[in-house]
Amino acid sequence: MSTQIRTVVVLGSGTMGSQIAAVAALAGYTTALVDIKQEQLDRAREQLTARLDRDVEKGRRQRADVDAAWERLTLTTDRDAVAAEADLVIEAAVEDLTIKRTIFAELDEVCPEHTLLVTNSSNIVSSRVADATGRPDRVCNLHFFNPALVMQCVEIVPHEGTDPQTVERMVAFVESLGKTPVRLQREIPGFVANRLLNALRREAVELYEAGVADFKDIDLAARTALGHPMGPFELMDLVGIDVVYLIRLAEHEQTGDADALPSRSITEKYEAGEYGRKTGRGWYEYPRP
Numbered sequence: 001m002s003t004q005i006r007t008v009v010v011l012g013s014g015t016m017g018s019q020i021a022a023v024a025a026l027a028g029y030t031t032a033l034v035d036i037k038q039e040q041l042d043r044a045r046e047q048l049t050a051r052l053d054r055d056v057e058k059g060r061r062q063r064a065d066v067d068a069a070w071e072r073l074t075l076t077t078d079r080d081a082v083a084a085e086a087d088l089v090i091e092a093a094v095e096d097l098t099i100k101r102t103i104f105a106e107l108d109e110v111c112p113e114h115t116l117l118v119t120n121s122s123n124i125v126s127s128r129v130a131d132a133t134g135r136p137d138r139v140c141n142l143h144f145f146n147p148a149l150v151m152q153c154v155e156i157v158p159h160e161g162t163d164p165q166t167v168e169r170m171v172a173f174v175e176s177l178g179k180t181p182v183r184l185q186r187e188i189p190g191f192v193a194n195r196l197l198n199a200l201r202r203e204a205v206e207l208y209e210a211g212v213a214d215f216k217d218i219d220l221a222a223r224t225a226l227g228h229p230m231g232p233f234e235l236m237d238l239v240g241i242d243v244v245y246l247i248r249l250a251e252h253e254q255t256g257d258a259d260a261l262p263s264r265s266i267t268e269k270y271e272a273g274e275y276g277r278k279t280g281r282g283w284y285e286y287p288r289p
């Protein structure tokens with residue numbers, strides 16, 4: 001059985017998937033970024049080009065490294081063709097259990113036997129998709145943070161049936177990306193970093209909804225008193241209010257905990273389609289989404 005990872009496939013070319021694919025390609029992996037929509041792939045190419053060109057301009061990366069990464073990166077709608085060659089598939093599609101289970105079952109059919117199938121989800125733990133495959137020992141969560149090109153941490157979360165060797169391979173993979181692996185001993189929705197973040201976000205939204213302070217002032221406090229790079233409301237706009245909303249729903253669905261449900265103001269923004277940076281308006285306004 002091949003244990004060397006050479007070829008990586010990332011499913012879903014949204015904010016997370018596209019940057020994860022870029023990280024893998026920059027680290028030397030032959031990488032494919034897959035989406036069902038060509039327009040989404042075109043947008044991902046445009047955004048990655050702008051981002052990586054800016055990194056070159058600012059002297060953060062060498063032009064030759066970025067060009068070589070583009071040589072290694074394929075953007076395609078033909079999932080099964082690239083999955084058939086993959087050593088590792090990272091699923092970064094929509095946070096919907098039914099869709100993820102279908103994807104994992106289909107991947108299990110087309111991928112070689114040795115291929116590791118991991119999900120970037122932070123709320124849908126991998127035991128919930130592993131049993132849709134015939135290889136639960138090669139399934140776990142591999143959770144990147146937004147923006148994936150920048151943030152160091154990647155959480156590695158096995159389910160009960162994950163082979164310890166799969167975990168070791170993911171630790172080595174994360175290190176090869178130049179990132180920092182954080183291992184969890186067992187599954188819990190949200191994992192570690194997002195649970196810390198959720199506690200802060202919940203309190204911030206409660207303070208805002210109770211009229212204690214404006215959201216801008218709560219952000220200001222987080223930045224200037226706690227040294228956070230951005231406040232909880234700015235961060236919601238970066239991550240996407242739709243993502244925050246759907247994560248809360250998924251957590252509620254998994255735990256039955258009424259406290260997990262999205263709060264009033266987040267639900268209002270979600271229903272109004274005000275998702276943050278990507279739609280031009282969330283808590284703040286963005287002239288160029």
Ligand code: CAA
Nearest residue numbers: 051054058122144145146147149150151194229230235239
């Ligand atoms: N994509 C890629 N790179 C980005 C970026 C993006 N969206 N935004 C910023 N950067 C990089 C760029 O290199 C940028 O430099 P340029 O503007 O010169 O190109 C550099 O970061 C600095 O950016 P800014 O000057 O705009 O602002 P900053 O110094 O505050 O840094 C930040 C931006 C790195 C995002 C920083 O604010 C930060 O670390 N914020 C916290 C992010 C965070 O908490 N992420 C975790 C979210 S939770 C999550 O992801 C979990 C989940 O499951 C969804």
